[in-house]
Amino acid sequence: MIVVLAGGVGAARFLEGVVQVAPADRVTAIVNTGDDFELHGLLISPDLDIVTSTLAGVIDREQGWGIAGDTTACMEWLGRLGGPTWFKLGDRDLALHIRRTALLRGGATLSQVADSFRRALGVAVRLVPMSDDPAPTHVLTAAGEFHFEEYFVQRRAQDEVRGVRLHAAGPAAPAPGVIELIASAEVVLVAPSNPVVSVGPILALPGVREALRATAAPVVAVSPIVGGAAIKGPAVPLMRAVGMEASALGVARAYADFLDAIVIDQVDGELTPAIEALGLGVAVTDTIMRGPAEKAALARVALAIATVSRSPG
């Protein structure tokens, strides 16, 4: 089994590459739920929905999230009735949140919901939430402490970031199977996702980091930082706020205790000696996933370096 630690848009695109070069039913993604939150009384799982919708081929490719061709009739009326409108929810998109909330309130776990949704939408990749417990990620800023989506979407990532509070590190437990998946994997890939708020919450869950260190599988990350910038999202200020260098080297350092190798972009080739000095293998390639061919090529490079990496676990 190929196990992929996944956040949202970057991970979803990377997974589209992985399923081009490996059988989809041999791939499992462990997906960040630190961004999950409640709005309009509905439980929203941004990263799970992005990954599911992308692999189902129904994603709004321009945005990277939401359903292609979606409308916003419900949202407009929610606003008319005095509801919050800062988080855009399409009509089709809302069906995921309504159904998820109904199933969870009826006693289902998030793992069960995620599995039922990916099956309903014809996704062969197994999708496992990192936890069935609430584990919200908060961003500590000069203006106060906010849920990640409030910081990122409502406040447009404009506040000065001072730190991050991962509730994944609190009472939340890994979802059933997460530790076993890592332990029994043939390969573990860390998708090019934000190391602080996408991969960070998964790593913060009790036992996950230890499982990654112990697994016999090679663990290979793809750097989401290219030339010191994030492809998408607020990785740079968040990395700096938690004391990471906002570079592929910073990503390598953050994962060094469990990582065997890292795939970095060709513009960062000069970082290779410094990363190798951490005891990690390095593959240098084009990591910008413009289309299906680039996605497949990136996945192929990540799997190739995995096969030549030896896990210390």
Next chain:
Amino acid sequence: MIVVLAGGVGAARFLEGVVQVAPADRVTAIVNTGDDFELHGLLISPDLDIVTSTLAGVIDREQGWGIAGDTTACMEWLGRLGGPTWFKLGDRDLALHIRRTALLRGGATLSQVADSFRRALGVAVRLVPMSDDPAPTHVLTAAGEFHFEEYFVQRRAQDEVRGVRLHAAGPAAPAPGVIELIASAEVVLVAPSNPVVSVGPILALPGVREALRATAAPVVAVSPIVGGAAIKGPAVPLMRAVGMEASALGVARAYADFLDAIVIDQVDGELTPAIEALGLGVAVTDTIMRGPAEKAALARVALAIATVSRSPG
């Protein structure tokens, strides 16, 4: 204050007439909530929504319920995800249910939600749910006991009806103000709604029937039964199942203990002596509300006979 006991479509159309002949801010509707139910984890209030949307001018006039021009993108996806699809919910319509559910789960009462919705949609008529407590109406049939909406919509009113169970008669209490509104009204009108499942639940709430008997205001009903048939909906089998005659006379008898007068259709003129024998005033007119003019005329007749009726209360 003109107080109108209201069900769904018939009541909504009648209220459109009332506000043409009386200032809308002097009109309060006490609305049946016996049809309320939960679907997809959302709390749906069919009659409140029909009355609110009709008076707001946003109703789908063809159907009599739902929002004009509404789409069903969310519903289609709810079905795709395995959710029930027997109760059609438009995208705009869903906003009412989502927002209502969020407000109720946040601690608001249904009265507060109804008031906030009618204000948000610019409705001057005060809308008061009959109760803030759950008071579902069940239909007892040869095939089992069903919530009214299951009987009516999901099972298409095809089961043989044996009786009705009004949970309004159970632990539910009238919403704040309901008893006082009836006691202090200038006129009480009973809209042309189903006497069993629309007006019946309101009457079954503790103290309501007594308040209608005691009020100094004249109480005038408009018969929803014309020539032995209902304008809309399953009134005839339901009336028969609870031992009422399915006629304007049957309606008059059902309300005789608190009624001062009734407005019946011209096709039922021959019933006048029998109704008068119950001690009630009778106005005979065209009760079919084809358009605004007929609605206003019907409201005018109801208010006119009220002014010449003397309440025994």
